[in-house]
Amino acid sequence: AQQALDSSARQKELNAFVQQDAALTLAQADAADALIAQGKAGPLTGIPIAHKDLFVTKDWQTTACSKMLEGYVSPFDATVVTKLQAAGAVSLGKLNCDEFAMGSRNESSVFGPVRNPWDHSMVPGGSSGGSAAVVAAGLVAGATATDTGGSIRQPAALCGVSGIKPTYGTISRFGIIAYGSSLDQAGPIARNARDLLDLLEAMCGFDPQDATSLEFCDDQPNNGARIRQQFEQQQAQQEAQGSQPLKGLRIGVPAQFFGPGLDPVVADAIEAALKTYESLGAERVTVQLPLTELSVPTYYVISPAEASTNLSRFDGVRFGHRASQYTDLNSMISRSRSEGFGPEVVRRILVGTYVLSHGYYDAYYLQAQRVRRMIVDDFQKVFEQCDLILGPVTPALGRKLGANIEDPTTDWLGDVYTLGVSLAGLPAMSIPCGFSKDERPLPIGLQIIGNYFREGQLLAFADRFQ
Numbered sequence: 001a002q003q004a005l006d007s008s009a010r011q012k013e014l015n016a017f018v019q020q021d022a023a024l025t026l027a028q029a030d031a032a033d034a035l036i037a038q039g040k041a042g043p044l045t046g047i048p049i050a051h052k053d054l055f056v057t058k059d060w061q062t063t064a065c066s067k068m069l070e071g072y073v074s075p076f077d078a079t080v081v082t083k084l085q086a087a088g089a090v091s092l093g094k095l096n097c098d099e100f101a102m103g104s105r106n107e108s109s110v111f112g113p114v115r116n117p118w119d120h121s122m123v124p125g126g127s128s129g130g131s132a133a134v135v136a137a138g139l140v141a142g143a144t145a146t147d148t149g150g151s152i153r154q155p156a157a158l159c160g161v162s163g164i165k166p167t168y169g170t171i172s173r174f175g176i177i178a179y180g181s182s183l184d185q186a187g188p189i190a191r192n193a194r195d196l197l198d199l200l201e202a203m204c205g206f207d208p209q210d211a212t213s214l215e216f217c218d219d220q221p222n223n224g225a226r227i228r229q230q231f232e233q234q235q236a237q238q239e240a241q242g243s244q245p246l247k248g249l250r251i252g253v254p255a256q257f258f259g260p261g262l263d264p265v266v267a268d269a270i271e272a273a274l275k276t277y278e279s280l281g282a283e284r285v286t287v288q289l290p291l292t293e294l295s296v297p298t299y300y301v302i303s304p305a306e307a308s309t310n311l312s313r314f315d316g317v318r319f320g321h322r323a324s325q326y327t328d329l330n331s332m333i334s335r336s337r338s339e340g341f342g343p344e345v346v347r348r349i350l351v352g353t354y355v356l357s358h359g360y361y362d363a364y365y366l367q368a369q370r371v372r373r374m375i376v377d378d379f380q381k382v383f384e385q386c387d388l389i390l391g392p393v394t395p396a397l398g399r400k401l402g403a404n405i406e407d408p409t410t411d412w413l414g415d416v417y418t419l420g421v422s423l424a425g426l427p428a429m430s431i432p433c434g435f436s437k438d439e440r441p442l443p444i445g446l447q448i449i450g451n452y453f454r455e456g457q458l459l460a461f462a463d464r465f466q
């Protein structure tokens with residue numbers, strides 16, 4: 001643990017950690033040693049990890065990387081934090097992310113941007129930029145992250161690491177600072193599918209403290225054993241098929257994922273991955289997800305609507321920053337909120353309040369909910385024709401730090417391949433599948449999407465490539 005702390009200190013310029021505390025980390029390492037001594041060690045015992053600063057922790061501050069929560073300490077740990085600690089994982093600290101997980105570049109954090117370990121002039125992606133960067137830099141074996149519209153998959157892709165967002169409801173949201181509650185889902189970022197499996201196994205499970213937590217997945221209990229068993233079954237089946245391990249597997253390739261907006265460098269890397277899977281026996285099927293483009297406005301109505309209600313609790317009374325000067329209660333609340341929230345968060349609250357307001361609700365919010373339902377149905381139609389869907393995670397390579405900061409819509413459009421999955425609550429992952437041909441090559445991610453509760457299948461499929 002001390003060595004891991006030292007190496008993270010040597011990588012200060014990444015700006016990935018927002019809080020470290022050697023005494024807390026070493027105490028967790030001692031607890032892991034005790035587990036080992038008692039013969040109770042599991043695959044994560046003693047393994048260095050770190051948490052996105054969106055997971056509340058009772059021993060460390062939790063800020064969601066916002067001025068609004070400066071100095072906030074939660075009275076309890078998020079369920080995911082408790083579970084990983086019980087498994088013996090050792091936390092090296094809290095990780096930088098976009099403010100309240102809103103963003104795609106990790107540049108909206110009050111702590112400043114995270115640098116991409118592959119090229120320090122580039123963004124790591126977001127919102128879980130810190131989580132992807134510490135894994136890519138080899139500072140931890142795994143990190144927790146959350147994905148509301150792509151925040152696990154997109155930074156994993158841009159940092160050349162792997163990440164999985166399981167089916168909505170698989171991992172408890174208890175103690176995760178809420179952004180869009182019907183979309184938020186936690187997951188791990190790690191080097192490869194096998195590490196993801198160990199982390200996911202420890203993180204998932206029914207939690208009565210989360211009203212949307214699933215008790216059963218496909219009639220089986222929602223737990224890590226279910227996912228591991230599916231992974232092992234899939235692997236056994238692949239082994240049994242010798243040189244054509246993926247024979248019989250149909251890979252859906254959505255036509256809409258390969259339109260003119262896709263950078264040819266990314267397209268080539270995805271095509272090469274598809275060829276590799278075909279050489280292993282898989283069959284390629286072209287499928288249709290006609291609402292792909294509409295997923296962007298749909299998501300950017302629904303997620304701000306939910307964010308505007310979730311963030312109403314930060315009023316300077318119960319939580320968060322309180323303005324020092326005000327005249328009455330209303331001015332105290334509005335001043336505290338204006339001072340505490342950054343520009344991207346304010347933008348989302350304004351959009352969300354607008355689409356939920358009387359007279360606009362039907363035109364925007366209800367309409368978006370209808371499109372969401374159609375997107376859900378489209379995916380189910382596609383899964384009648386294939387077992388897994390493959391495509392890019394992002395339309396382009398990562399961006400330079402500081403570029404285009406004034407223009408949020410470019411970022412919003414860049415989420416086009418990840419949002420549909422989030423709206424449908426499906427499991428999906430990103431694995432590295434190649435590099436750009438730049439002087440300093442940048443990683444490219446491959447997105448693998450499965451039907452509900454197929455996490456074990458996704459991981460076994462990813463493991464073939466790694």
Ligand code: GLN
Pocket residue numbers: 101102103104126127146147148149150151152179303415
């Ligand atoms: N980029 C998307 C957004 O800003 C996704 C964020 C996320 O998944 N947390 O909302």
